[in-house]
Amino acid sequence: MGTRKFQGIYQLHYEEAMGKIQTGDLLFCSGSYLVSELIKKASNSFMSHVAFLFEWYDRVLVFESVESMGVRIVPLLHYMTNYKNTGKKYNGGLFIARHEKLIDSYFDQTLLKNMIRTGIDSLNRNYDQTEIIRILTRIKLGVGKHKEDNYEYICSEFVDYCFQQIGVRFPRTMEGFIYPEHIAADSNVYPMFEIVS
Numbered sequence: 001m002g003t004r005k006f007q008g009i010y011q012l013h014y015e016e017a018m019g020k021i022q023t024g025d026l027l028f029c030s031g032s033y034l035v036s037e038l039i040k041k042a043s044n045s046f047m048s049h050v051a052f053l054f055e056w057y058d059r060v061l062v063f064e065s066v067e068s069m070g071v072r073i074v075p076l077l078h079y080m081t082n083y084k085n086t087g088k089k090y091n092g093g094l095f096i097a098r099h100e101k102l103i104d105s106y107f108d109q110t111l112l113k114n115m116i117r118t119g120i121d122s123l124n125r126n127y128d129q130t131e132i133i134r135i136l137t138r139i140k141l142g143v144g145k146h147k148e149d150n151y152e153y154i155c156s157e158f159v160d161y162c163f164q165q166i167g168v169r170f171p172r173t174m175e176g177f178i179y180p181e182h183i184a185a186d187s188n189v190y191p192m193f194e195i196v197s
Contacts, residue, residue, distance in 0.1 A: 003028075003046040003184040005191050006095050012193045014080045017096065020192065023054040024102045024112055024166075026159070027062055027076070028184050031092035035067065045181035048092070050159050054116055063119045065158035071122045080197050094195045100188040101168055115165040122161070125152060156180050 006028065012020070029049035030040070036048035051064035053076065060076040083090040101107060153161065156178045160170045170186055172178040183189060 003181060006030075006046065006097075006184065006194075009095070009191045010193050011196045014077070014195055014197055017193065017195045018060060021053055021055070021060050021076075021096060022098070022102070024099070024115065025053045025192070026097045026099065026183065026189065027051045027053055027064075027079075028095040028097060028180060029090065029092055030095070031090070033091060036092060039180070043179040043181045045179060045184070047095075047180040047184050049155050050180040050183050051155060052119075052159055052162060053096075054119075063116075063158075063162070065125075065153040065155045071119070071125045071153065071158055073119075073123065076195075080195070089197055096192045096195060097184070097189050098192055099163070099168060099186075100190065101166060103190070107166075111166040115162050118165045119158075119162050122153070122158065156183055159183060 027050065028047045029036070029051075030046050031037075031048045033048075039048040040046065049064070051062045053060055053062060055061075062074050062076050062079065063071075064074070065071045079090045079094060081087075081089060102112075156170075160172075160178050160183070163170065168188075170178060170183045172182055
């Protein structure tokens with residue numbers, strides 16, 4: 001489990017965290033929902049979901065691919081106050097990390113804009129339900145392979161696809177699958193803090 005580096009990191013309240021987040025930062029979730037627990041167990045990980053963040057008009061927005069909608073944008077504030085329009089906070093831990101490439105002060109901002117454009121062009125693409133079945137089949141039976149370029153994404157595939165626009169390709173299994181664990185455990189991904197309300 002490469003995500004141990006996230007356990008015990010310092011916590012920041014949402015308001016303070018907003019001043020430290022920058023476009024391209026990663027959001028990792030360790031959910032307590034049934035699907036989240038299944039993902040954590042299947043991937044032997046502390047993390048159940050990954051997305052990336054961007055700033056827009058003094059708001060921090062989450063770019064993600066979710067089971068119910070596919071690729072979408074939602075305010076990070078909704079994770080803190082109104083997750084899935086329930087009027088409640090996300091049930092689990094929310095962690096912010098930054099890829100080493102985005103720490104470099106000489107990083108080409110044009111590449112970052114290309115990453116955001118790629119995310120926007122992917123809006124409303126479907127969540128890849130069959131990929132989840134392939135992953136579970138591989139875990140349980142040891143068979144199956146990832147299908148490239150079907151333009152449907154699980155969360156970690158979407159993040160990987162967008163980050164490829166800045167020259168980053170995250171590790172994956174020998175069969176080509178990528179889980180939130182692979183992105184979180186990448187040695188170039190640095191935990192920053194856990195957001196709390």
